[in-house]
Amino acid sequence: MTLPLVYSALQEGHEILAAHEVAGEAFEPFLPGLVILLPLLGFILNGALALAASRRSADALRGGAELDFFEGGKRPWTHSLPTWIGPGVIGLAFLIVLVNFTRMLGADLHEPVIRHYWTWMSTGAFQVDAALQLDQLSMVMMLVVTGVSFIIHVFSVGYMGEDQGYPRYFSYLNLFVFFMLTLVMGASFLLMFVGWEGVGFCSYILIGYWFTDKAKADSGKKAFIVNRIGDLGFLVAMLLLFAGFGAFAGFGTLNFVGVFAAAPDALVYGGGVVTAITLLLLLGATGKSAQIPLYVWLPDAMAGPTPVSALIHAATMVTAGVYMVARTSVLFALAPVGGLTVALIGATTALFAATIGLAQNDIKKVLAYSTISQLGFMFIGVGVGAYAAGIFHLMTHAVFKGLLFLGAGAVIHSMHHALHHTHNDADPQDMRNMGGLRKFLPITWITMWLATLAIAGIWPFAGFFSKDEIIWMAGARAGGVSGGWYTLIWIMALAAAMITAVYMTRLMIMTFHGKNRTGQEEARHLHESPWVMTVPLMVLAFFSIFGGWINVPHAISDSFLGGFGLLPMTEWLHEWLHPIAGVATEIQAANAGAFVDRAPFGGGELLWAVLSTGAALIVVLVSARVVGGFKILPAGESPEPVGFKKVLFMKYYVDEFYDRIIVQPLIRASRFSWKVIDAGIVDGVANGLGNLARALGWFGSLFQTGSVNTYALFLAIGVLVILGVVAF
Amino acid sequence: MLTEALVLSAFLFAVGTFGFLVRRNAIIMFLCIELQLNAVNLSFVAFSRYLGIEGQLYVFFVMTVAAAEAAVGLAIIISIFRHFETVNVNNFNLLKW
Numbered sequence: 001m002t003l004p005l006v007y008s009a010l011q012e013g014h015e016i017l018a019a020h021e022v023a024g025e026a027f028e029p030f031l032p033g034l035v036i037l038l039p040l041l042g043f044i045l046n047g048a049l050a051l052a053a054s055r056r057s058a059d060a061l062r063g064g065a066e067l068d069f070f071e072g073g074k075r076p077w078t079h080s081l082p083t084w085i086g087p088g089v090i091g092l093a094f095l096i097v098l099v100n101f102t103r104m105l106g107a108d109l110h111e112p113v114i115r116h117y118w119t120w121m122s123t124g125a126f127q128v129d130a131a132l133q134l135d136q137l138s139m140v141m142m143l144v145v146t147g148v149s150f151i152i153h154v155f156s157v158g159y160m161g162e163d164q165g166y167p168r169y170f171s172y173l174n175l176f177v178f179f180m181l182t183l184v185m186g187a188s189f190l191l192m193f194v195g196w197e198g199v200g201f202c203s204y205i206l207i208g209y210w211f212t213d214k215a216k217a218d219s220g221k222k223a224f225i226v227n228r229i230g231d232l233g234f235l236v237a238m239l240l241l242f243a244g245f246g247a248f249a250g251f252g253t254l255n256f257v258g259v260f261a262a263a264p265d266a267l268v269y270g271g272g273v274v275t276a277i278t279l280l281l282l283l284g285a286t287g288k289s290a291q292i293p294l295y296v297w298l299p300d301a302m303a304g305p306t307p308v309s310a311l312i313h314a315a316t317m318v319t320a321g322v323y324m325v326a327r328t329s330v331l332f333a334l335a336p337v338g339g340l341t342v343a344l345i346g347a348t349t350a351l352f353a354a355t356i357g358l359a360q361n362d363i364k365k366v367l368a369y370s371t372i373s374q375l376g377f378m379f380i381g382v383g384v385g386a387y388a389a390g391i392f393h394l395m396t397h398a399v400f401k402g403l404l405f406l407g408a409g410a411v412i413h414s415m416h417h418a419l420h421h422t423h424n425d426a427d428p429q430d431m432r433n434m435g436g437l438r439k440f441l442p443i444t445w446i447t448m449w450l451a452t453l454a455i456a457g458i459w460p461f462a463g464f465f466s467k468d469e470i471i472w473m474a475g476a477r478a479g480g481v482s483g484g485w486y487t488l489i490w491i492m493a494l495a496a497a498m499i500t501a502v503y504m505t506r507l508m509i510m511t512f513h514g515k516n517r518t519g520q521e522e523a524r525h526l527h528e529s530p531w532v533m534t535v536p537l538m539v540l541a542f543f544s545i546f547g548g549w550i551n552v553p554h555a556i557s558d559s560f561l562g563g564f565g566l567l568p569m570t571e572w573l574h575e576w577l578h579p580i581a582g583v584a585t586e587i588q589a590a591n592a593g594a595f596v597d598r599a600p601f602g603g604g605e606l607l608w609a610v611l612s613t614g615a616a617l618i619v620v621l622v623s624a625r626v627v628g629g630f631k632i633l634p635a636g637e638s639p640e641p642v643g644f645k646k647v648l649f650m651k652y653y654v655d656e657f658y659d660r661i662i663v664q665p666l667i668r669a670s671r672f673s674w675k676v677i678d679a680g681i682v683d684g685v686a687n688g689l690g691n692l693a694r695a696l697g698w699f700g701s702l703f704q705t706g707s708v709n710t711y712a713l714f715l716a717i718g719v720l721v722i723l724g725v726v727a728f
Numbered sequence: 729m730l731t732e733a734l735v736l737s738a739f740l741f742a743v744g745t746f747g748f749l750v751r752r753n754a755i756i757m758f759l760c761i762e763l764q765l766n767a768v769n770l771s772f773v774a775f776s777r778y779l780g781i782e783g784q785l786y787v788f789f790v791m792t793v794a795a796a797e798a799a800v801g802l803a804i805i806i807s808i809f810r811h812f813e814t815v816n817v818n819n820f821n822l823l824k825w
Contacts, residue, residue: 701824705824707820708817709749
């Protein structure tokens with residue numbers, strides 16, 4: 001029913017695109033400032049409601065009773081208004097973005113449009129403007145951020161509806177969207193950094209949303225502190241860009257337009273400075289986007305509410321690193337080592353995290369490692385110079401991983417209710433306690449399967465096109481400079497893609513298939529979520545199916561996989577992002593060789609596409625059979641994992657390793673500087689000076705007798721001394 | 729002529745200072761201060777003979793201030809006496825740390 005509709009809609013988009021090539025109007029942005037301000041307004045309004053609510057509950061506490069806002073089934077106004085304000089402001093922002101998007105589609109835009117509002121700071125040669133940049137890349141990101149945010153806000157209405165901190169939750173979520181939009185729309189490195197830090201902060205407060213649980217509050221701290229390491233890299237990279245180092249004099253500006261225009265002439269290809277800048281930027285990206293070595297915070301970030309995991313820790317914030325590399329593509333193209341490192345880190349992370357995902361039992365942990373792994377794929381994309389492919393995967397991943405997280409949320413919501421009603425204290429997130437849920441949550445079950453097929457890379461779902469594009473582009477550089485590395489990356493990416501299919505199938509089978517393991521009494525309380533939660537799932541499922549069709553490569557589009565040209569938007573995103581990535585692609589082609597249309601061991605794009613989707617399908621079917629055959633016991637009765645499975649379950653002991661070599665020495669060093677340096681030396685000197693002053697004062701006070709004669713005597717002696725000095 | 733006047737002035741000032749340092753009676757100490765002031769007045773007058781009329785002008789200032797000071801100072805001494813029934817300054821040492 002929907003298929004022809006979609007087809008005609010896509011066809012229309014394609015025609016608009018075709019029209020814009022001849023038309024060539026100037027792009028006139030429509031209220032871009034409001035896109036940012038609306039979420040901020042939502043934050044202020046919801047924040048005011050949260051304060052009002054907290055005042056009421058504080059009054060109740062002073063009276064000696066804990067306040068239940070939902071007592072008697074009624075919602076007070078502080079808890080009913082956010083339902084409209086929270087998703088409302090984001091929905092409006094999304095509509096404005098849509099208007100801008102259609103305008104940009106109809107326009108002929110080669111240079112970014114800068115909206116300058118005021119000068120933020122100006123000291124000497126250093127000037128930063130509060131300015132927004134509207135171009136094809138920021139437009140794509142705005143669409144993803146506001147669109148997915150809106151859907152997840154709506155879902156949150158159902159998921160968080162019975163939480164006492166409902167207005168507080170929405171104020172945080174709105175604030176996050178505000179900072180995320182600042183990150184993608186800011187016209188300079190520094191504004192991007194403002195958004196970068198802002199989303200980090202919002203991530204921190206939302207992970208620790210249930211802060212009375214110390215483990216959750218600690219997870220928030222961990223995310224925040226690990227991100228600081230990456231942010232240091234970003235900061236130093238900005239300093240290098242502005243002030244330069246050695247022979248490179250610096251750009252003297254942090255505006256994207258200024259830096260990228262001057263970069264090809266100012267920086268030596270493959271030079272030390274540009275390599276350092278890109279590696280430092282990469283350090284920042286590994287922090288925010290949870291890549292090796294700074295990925296450890298993301299699995300712990302699952303302590304937050306599940307919609308937060310979907311929005312911040314899957315769809316938007318964690319992709320900021322990918323966006324940053326794509327945004328600074330010129331610099332990465334000038335630094336081949338930087339680009340290769342990005343791709344290598346991405347490939348390693350993709351494979352590494354995927355294997356951990358195989359052995360996790362917590363449904364959100366599996367998805368967390370899956371996210372890390374998929375972010376690795378995006379890093380491969382932008383690292384090999386296929387910026388459109390990286391951003392493409394970012395978009396499709398935002399949709400299908402958002403869907404998977406929301407689906408997991410629906411499952412957990414239902415499990416939580418069932419366990420709560422029966423006073424069972426089993427873990428509602430542990431997949432070993434689930435099983436056979438498809439009967440109780442049919443919509444969740446179907447939509448999550450669609451997302452699973454998408455992430456596993458099966459034709460014609462969204463993930464197939466985006467992931468295949470990345471793998472293909474990695475292989476397409478195997479014939480050029482440092483081709484051996486790219487061959488390795490290509491193989492690792494293929495392996496990671498296969499493992500993705502395994503762990504996702506395992507998740508689906510353990511959750512939805514087989515025998516129900518919740519217990520009979522509990523099973524009677526299991527139920528499908530309300531429409532406010534299932535509709536978002538269906539919307540995302542729709543895009544998980546068709547979202548990949550916006551960027552079908554020619555080789556596939558013209559073959560049977562593309563219905564011989566029936567898929568409408570061939571390489572649309574690629575062409576759309578050309579004004580952004582074009583310069584970088586040229587630099588790369590001129591120095592490191594262009595992409596070759598050939599896989600490392602022969603074969604064309606179509607052959608490998610068929611092979612990979614076929615292999616993925618087989619892997620899904622086989623692992624469904626294998627996992628279906630396992631005897632899974634509820635968490636309380638399961639034996640401890642042994643052997644290599646235990647290594648995977650313990651996440652390769654990386655957390656323990658970091659604890660041993662970084663955290664514990666740091667704690668010891670901190671204790672040393674506290675006890676010895678601060679309490680001993682610094683305080684000793686300070687207290688010593690104080691005691692000295694006190695002793696001197698005591699000595700001086702001996703002269704203050706209170707007797708007039710003594711004073712008169714000293715006065716006379718003083719006068720005599722002064723007279724003596726003056727006279728002789 | 730100037731020398732003699734200055735010597736007399738210095739002598740009177742020294743007498744005033746000495747008296748202030750060694751006597752314990754508040755009224756005597758007070759009179760010693762008056763003596764010092766008038767010693768200075770004497771040198772002002774002596775100098776004015778050679779340097780101009782301003783010296784005598786200052787004498788009037790000093791006398792005015794001394795009169796005001798005498799009024800306030802004696803009032804304080806009287807109230808101290810009413811309180812302690814003595815004007816021996818050795819008894820007054822409360823104003824210290």
